[in-house]
Amino acid sequence: MAARVVTLAFSGVDCVRVEVEVQFTRGDSAFILVGLGDKAVAESRERVRAAFTGLGLALPAKRIIANLAPADLPKVGSHYDLPIALAVMAGMGIIPPDALEGWAAMGELSLDGRIVPVAGALPAAVAAGGLGLGLICPEACGPEAAWAGDTRVLAAPSLIALVNHFRGTQMLGTPKPGDLLDDERVPDLRDVKGQENAKRALEIAAAGGHNLCFIGPPGSGKSMMAARLPGLLPALTPAELLETSMVHSIAGLIARGQLSRARPFRAPHHSASMAALTGGGLKAKPGEVSLAHNGVLFLDELPEFGVQALDSLRQPLETGEVVVARANAHVRYPARFQLVAAMNPCRCGHGGPGRGACGRAPRCQTDYQGRISGPLMDRIDLQVEVPPVTAADLALPPPSEGTAEAAARVSAARSRQVERAVGISGAAPLNAQAEGDFLERAADLAPDARALLTRAAEAGGLSARGWTRTLRLARTIADLEESGPVRRVHVAEALIYRRVAPGAALGVSSVSA
Missing domain, CATH: 3.40.50.300 (P-loop containing nucleotide triphosphate hydrolases)
Structure with missing residues (x-):
């Protein structure tokens, strides 16, 4: 009967469930790894073998087949070392076979049996929680994985520590999330x-x-x-x-x-x-x-x-x-x-x-x-x-106003945008992302402002995308001015920033409110 351990494959920031199956069969002594793994995955055999030797263990003189299922999914990275080693240990009876149920595992092994950190602990913990599983990960990755919230996290420094934990001789503690850093220092x-x-x-x-x-x-x-x-x-x-x-x-x-x-x-x-x-x-x-x-x-x-x-x-x-x-x-x-x-x-x-x-x-x-x-x-x-x-x-x-004063105005303008989007399906929280009917309603263009924007477009200074982006920009300028509708002065300033000189484009010498 095959021993099974769940792990995860990364696809962007998403994760796909992968089952590591290990079976001992008759035949020549060999350790065979299948399942469309890359070079790092193929080298897992030697790291697992060396880690067992470092713990004073020897692989059985049998044909060991480790399969990473689904077999047609490409497997990339060294984080498959730990689940392969745990599945082998479960097959050998070193770890109780049912002890690994309810867990997903990820981690790279050093040659002396230590579990070294790998990338992706946070999305792996989030994905494991979504599957109803806990996550076994390297000790150094524990504070990162703990940010996943309700997901159980078991952070182990070495293979022997995991063996002792599952045998009940030395229990591992639950890691705490790492520090949450506030705004970093930035120039004024x-x-x-x-x-x-x-x-x-x-x-x-x-x-x-x-x-x-x-x-x-x-x-x-x-x-x-x-x-x-x-x-x-x-x-x-x-x-x-x-x-x-x-x-x-x-x-x-x-x-x-x-x-x-x-x-x-x-x-x-x-x-x-x-x-x-x-x-x-x-x-x-x-x-x-x-x-x-x-x-x-x-x-x-x-x-x-x-x-x-x-x-x-x-x-x-x-x-x-x-x-x-x-x-x-x-x-x-x-x-x-x-x-x-x-x-x-x-x-x-x-x-x-x-x-x-x-x-x-x-x-x-x-x-x-x-x-x-x-x-x-x-x-x-x-x-x-x-x-x-x-x-x-x-x-x-030095200017009388610096970052603090400008940031306060930015925060107030962004708050208006968020409030405007509350309760509207598909509404963007920022003006730069607003589009369609929501943008038209949010802009609430005054008649003379619409006339100015129309004349700029007709003069060839704006593409269809330029029209939308100018409207978004004018809405932001109005938000900074605490204005409800977008007025002509707001559109005029937005056109200037679009490198469309309103006076030149419209045949007038200046643009005023």
């Missing part, structure tokens, strides 16, 4: 002198979750302001904390079971590949867009990223998820992030309005910004020109 917006328009755009982006791009010469403070965006954002809600932490757990980024309520802020180098940004590789790991889920993805020197890598962002910006396609599987990761980008106006950095120090203007500027596709720029709600910082700006005293 008060450090930025001048750039009032850019700071206003940063506050609007934070309030509505809008995508933002700073365009300006080197040294104008683009990266400095982007680094201060996390301080304007509210802490993760409990549901967002769980979603974000499960992605980070799969990526192995949770240390000592500590979860952070601060929103992720990811800033990959411009040499990052498409797989690094959107996910992939041999094990279909989450990319930067998923690691920034419920947070911010900052792309500095935007045109220096590969064209293919940048265009791969277009779909997750719309759908909020990434699908990593493989020949034998499709892996989904959440990717609801806020894109913040920074770029020079041209390669030399001196082009742009009001400067002209670039000897190849305007072609240098056109060629450099042409590396970014129009569809990607159309998904960026605020495109802000950042002028050079002058000596007069640097001589100014």
Whole structure:
């Protein structure tokens, strides 16, 4: 009769039940592992054999067959070591066969029988609880797995500790969740002198979750302001904390079971590949867009990223998820992030309005910004020109308002958005995600505001997507102003941030309320 132990296979942040079946049969002495495992799974045989030797145990001189079912599901990773070893022990009678009922197991074995940590303890514990099982995991993963709530967690330092526990000679305690870290220290917006328009755009982006791009010469403070965006954002809600932490757990980024309520802020180098940004590789790991889920993805020197890598962002910006396609599987990761980008106006950095120090203007500027596709720029709600910082700006005293004051306004604006969406099926909690009839009702456009938006679209300055995103942006500006309906002044400001000059587009010299 085969001994069985339940474990889990990862498919993105989801888990699939896998049964490890071990049977001893007659024949030549051998340890055979089947079930479509990768190289790490195939090497489990040697780690299990060495761990048994380290405990003073010998495998029986029989043909040992270990099957990972379902056999057509690809198995990846070293966390199958522990369930295979437990199933062998149950088959040998070292552990009572019924002791492992009601448990799922995961963990890698060292050669001396210690159970070393693996990635994915939190989603594994959540999935085990959903199956009505507890989770046996490495001791170092216990504080992380304990965040799963009601799921029973058994965190063991070694195989011998598990044997003693199931035999009743030395019981293992229940691990406690790791620390919950509050907002991390972030630079203060008060450090930025001048750039009032850019700071206003940063506050609007934070309030509505809008995508933002700073365009300006080197040294104008683009990266400095982007680094201060996390301080304007509210802490993760409990549901967002769980979603974000499960992605980070799969990526192995949770240390000592500590979860952070601060929103992720990811800033990959411009040499990052498409797989690094959107996910992939041999094990279909989450990319930067998923690691920034419920947070911010900052792309500095935007045109220096590969064209293919940048265009791969277009779909997750719309759908909020990434699908990593493989020949034998499709892996989904959440990717609801806020894109913040920074770029020079041209390669030399001196082009742009009001400067002209670039000897190849305007072609240098056109060629450099042409590396970014129009569809990607159309998904960026605020495109802000950042002028050079002058000596007069640097001589100014520190601004009277900093991160705390701006964050309070952002929090109030977000509260209005959440209240607006309460009780409405399919309603998005942030303006940047609102759409359809809900967006139309939420905007409550004043007649003159609708007329201005219509004239901008008719003049060719807005695509259909641009119309929707301008409406969302205007709604956020109105929320910051504590306005019920969206008025003409709000639409006018939103159009400016869309890099559609209302005066030029509509044949008038200025736009007023």
